[in-house]
Amino acid sequence: MSNPELLQITQNLKKVFYSNKTRKLDWRFSQLKALKKLITENKDEITAAVKKDLGKHEFEIHQSEIVLIQTECEEAISHLESWNKSEKVYTPIHCKPASSYILREPLGVVLIMSPWNYPVNLALTPLIGAIAGGNCALLKLSRHSRNVGELLYKLLNQYMDVECFSFDWEGGREYISDLLTFKWDHIFFTGSVDVGRIVYQAAAKFLTPVTLELGGKNPCIVDKDVDIKLAAKRIMWGKCWNAGQTCIGLDYLLVHKSILDPFIEECKLVLKEFYGDDIKQSNSYARIISKDAVNRLQKLLAMGKVVVGGDVDVETRYISPTIIIEPDLESKLMKDEIFGPVLPIVTWENVDEVIQFIRERPHALTLYLFSKDQNIQDKILENTQSGSVMLNDVLLHFTNSHLPFGGVGDSGIGSYHGKLTYDTFTHPRALMQSTTKKFLDLPLRYPPYTPFANNIAGKFLSSGW
Template sequence: MSPHAELVSRLRAAWLSGKTRPMEYRVAQLEALGRFLDEKQQDILEATAADMRKATQLDSAFIRKDPYGVVLIIGPWNYPINLLLVPLIGAIAAGNCVVMKPSEITRNVERLVAETLPRYLDEDCFAVVTAGVEETTRLLENKFDYIFFTGSPSVGRIVMTAAAKHLTPVTLELGGKNPCYVSDSCNVQNVARRVAWGRFFNAGQTCVAPDYVLCSAEMQEKLLPALREAITEFYGPNPRESPDFGRIVGDRQFQRVQALLHSGHTAIGGQTDAEERYIAPTVLVEVQQNDPVMQEEIFGPILPILTVDSVDDAIAFINARERPLVLYVFSSRKEVVNRVLERTSSGGFCANDTIMHMTIPSLPFGGIGQSGLGSYHGRSSFETFSHQRSALLRGAGRETLNTPRYPPYAPHRLPLLRAATETKRRATCLLL
């Protein structure tokens, strides 16, 4: 292992241990940084003088929310209207011009948006582009001032690479394998209904759906009949005939999801129909960590269950993988919920329910790491599409107040310089 890799590994181990999370630890480290600045002040001045030879009050300072300019929004196919228009609302509110690229997989929605939306918006500032993979690649060659993409991590990397050529900022709303830990202390029927709803809504084609369950072997025995009962309650004895159960969006996606059914053992469901692109609500047990169903986001109506011995084992399992878009935990014990919350990292977190966290407008929605970059929803949508422009408005007069900052510098002028620049608060330091 190289020295750099060893260093990063050591720091990551410390971070995973939870050492940096307590407030007392953070305060202590900030106080230590303050001592460094106080105790090494003269050394810092001498070092900066040797390297660079350098050494607000009565003004108006503020942050102005400016639009970025011309924004590109690339929407997905699983919620083709919502996930295109919600970011569009934020972009419009922030004052941008927008190019929208709906998914080519949902052709009817793509055609509807392309043909009708421009009639409602100012065509000088808003446009819809219909494009497949090749055309989208060429579209990304253009310089945009901001790019908002919702889709898979693999395509997200392509979008980010294209954006990097122009140093264009991005928001990437990606997916991932969202864990759902079910502790032994919970109402099994409630858990089953809420997990089944979150997993099988839209035939599982939801980026925030619980992707797999972690629980004890004892809880699995209780959970299976409760899940079977919930599925029957929602979709009847034959979900294929239910008007409330969806279908996989396309043939290629159907074949991919169908192949995942070979993982583990089918405890519930498993029926398929290629002509209808139907896959029944399915629960898999005896799933292994290296099975295909555990290697990628499922994005279909399949729920694997893996058994763990304790909450700590569940936390270790989650932390050994990429950080998910959302993490779910079910428990009637607050200490269990807080333990999972404090010792893991994810884009979002939801206890004792699924999906509902993203319906609260005051909560920013987004991923972390491989599950995404940036956030939106509610006010956060406006913030995402706004550049926070720092501004200082200084009067043209009162030049005598500026005299201490001008060279030539002398030690006796240092107190005046500090008085003219520092903010009046305890333990203030100024880095020039």
């Protein structure tokens, strides 16, 4: 416990939780409404802060950082009472006349650690679930998205019940290391695979459950039967959204060899349609989060043959949408998550090659497939693993709160969105309420045991009644 200030914060949060303040539905409703009000009343300030950090167009900011949060808040407010209701379940005959229930219990004091690439959405969506579940929380915002972090810190302390929450945006590596020395009742982490491993190891020390929303190299398969124009349009839109800094973004393409050239030409036309002749001057194209990230991405350009883009301006944090063919399969370009607007292409002729290629790599957060062939679709679905799959489009599955969002294997543990976020931050507690009437207390369960008692008890237990 090397940080006395953090020790005091965690103790205070635990004390408030044990007061049962956060268990009350009125409190949960008030905090969900406060969070929605925070977004609604400050959307212009939030938009300006995200624009400073990531250079995104207002359209991208509004859809991903404002509307989705408002929608999550509204869904939680609308369904909280039904989500939180005790569920009566079947009681087998050998337990009757008892009654059986599943109660939804808050976990306690939880830690939420959010990233910089969607600095509002990926911080507040899990917080909505923590609130709906009746928990206290410490929310660690990313310091890399400085303008958003500073603004959200101010607004959260202004709108939310600070007795039940703690917020931080300035703490760096040492602060995060200190956070992980404490016992939390749940840790929800969104970020890189490498840091996710550190979080998981720290949590294991206390047997703390975790949700790890990581990333990885998401493949996008393009079959020969596609509408090339439509596929190129959707793929380039997905790759360029937030300048490729998206955990479910397309990391590399597996394109059928017979359509490689026309596909690349169509991508060039699409980029001109989206951003004009000079992409750098377009206000619809975002910027990279930092100069260090630009330098990292620039090094990847030498690991294959650049056929589209390749323009870099470190000072303005700009990298043009870039397509690379013949990538070095053993290089960082094809080994590490790219997290930028650089798109390598690997060609294929037989779908079995694609399956083998994907199987040889860690499970992706999302797999994309563009194909009209039902047999190809079925074969890919049956022979690959990933957190999610999207057929013939990109990114949009993230916006469906009825779908679980999360990874598998190296791409993460657990899932959330909608009710699943509430489920993540609650425990299904089993309750059986038995009778106190003596005449219903069957004597055959008590010693001394007899063959007759054993026979009757066995029949009851195995009957399924």
